[in-house]
Amino acid sequence: MRAFLFPGQGSQAVGMGDALAGASRAARDVLEEVDEALGQNLSRLMREGPEDELKLTENAQPAIMANSMAVFAALTKEGSVDLAKAANFVAGHSLGEYSALCAAGAFDLSTTAKLLKLRGQAMQQAVPVGQGAMAALLGADLELARRIADAAAQGEVCTVANDNDPSQVVISGHKGAIDRAIEIAKEMGAKRAIALPVSAPFHCPLMQPAADAMQDALSYVVVGDLAVPVFANVTAQAENDPDTIRNLLVEQVTGMVRWRESVLNMGETGVVEFVELGGKVLGPMVKRILPDAKVTSVVSIEDIEALAKEIA
Incomplete structure (x- = not known):
């Protein structure tokens, strides 16, 4: 069994996605769609910086998602990989859960970008800088x-x-x-x-104003049926009920990211292979949790081609 994983904040870097966008039309389409959804040239910020601006929570969150989804689009559209056949579960670390849900079909790309932009802004505003x-x-x-x-x-x-x-x-x-x-x-x-x-104390009770903002935003959003279940940060269990997922995304803002338990539980379910899309952060964590697991990080067009060949 295989799980696709999506990284969270801290994995951003100037230049992210640039080489892939140059090599893949599907990846370029993702970046252009995110730019359009946000009314912001986020792809240029990802490509050129400055780093201080990219690091801002309201930019980092949609940027990391866009990078992961560019990899996913190149893999599925150009590499002809079908998520439902290639993976049994998806999971993401914090904001990466939104990338995982987007990949599984719960949200479309534009909606995911807008939700993460709002999430980043709300988290930033919840606690004054320095407190x-x-x-x-x-x-x-x-x-x-x-x-x-x-x-x-x-x-x-x-x-x-x-x-x-x-x-x-x-x-x-x-x-x-x-x-x-x-x-x-x-x-x-x-x-x-x-x-x-x-820039803010994430995943603690001080984030309650941000949780309230996300509850309001998510109440207007339709959560679609998932191609494969998501292992949720809050429960460390496989979830696929749309209403449950909506509620868990609200709880996630103030709640603990139970990543270690999620990986252990995926292992107990039978997952032996973990593929991280768009980063190299989660792989080392997985190896420390499940030393015998097979871990692959997929970032470049070469990584994508190798994985598509292996899964085919």
């Missing part, structure tokens, strides 16, 4: 990360945002609490604690 922060705890599992977060909170928000793999957990909350967590993490048993260069 929130995030940190990666390395050499810490979920239980240790929770103990560190609880000890550092002291009346402020400090909670686990991403349970990425057995050795990397990300915490999120008020800046003061995250600073305290970084100070005490090593003495409590973590190898290292690193402040992350993010």
Whole structure:
């Protein structure tokens, strides 16, 4: 069994998708459609930068999705790969869940781009710059990360945002609490604690205003039938009911990304091969969770051709 995976924020880089767009008409079409949907030359920002502007949450989120979907379009339209035959499940990390849902047919490309633009703006506006922060705890599992977060909170928000793999957990909350967590993490048993260069504290209760904005936006959107189920961040389970998926996308804004559990559960379901489309971030996490799994990262036209040949 095989799962297609889609990366989340932090995987953006100036130049992303440029070589692929030059080699694939289907990839170019995706970038042009996203530009048109947003009324913004996002593809130029992806191609040329500046990096500071690309890194802004409201740009990074649709850009990462556009890059993943450009790879997916080249694979399915030019490589003649049928998602329903090639994969048993899709999954994405945080915003990558929207890419996964777009690939599976829950949303069309224009709708996905608009939802992610709004999601990025709402997350950015939920907490004034400088009041929130995030940190990666390395050499810490979920239980240790929770103990560190609880000890550092002291009346402020400090909670686990991403349970990425057995050795990397990300915490999120008020800046003061995250600073305290970084100070005490090593003495409590973590190898290292690193402040992350993010503009807002994602996946924690401080994001409630953004969750409210997404609930409103998603209430107007039709969620289509999925070609294959999605392993949802919030439940770490396979989901394919449209109303459930809509509700989970709202919960996801403030909820923990249960990535480690999702990968473990996919493995238990019988998935032995994981293909990351548009990045090289999730593959190493998967290998730390399921060392025996086959992991492939697909970014370039050469990667796409090799995968299409293998699946055919």
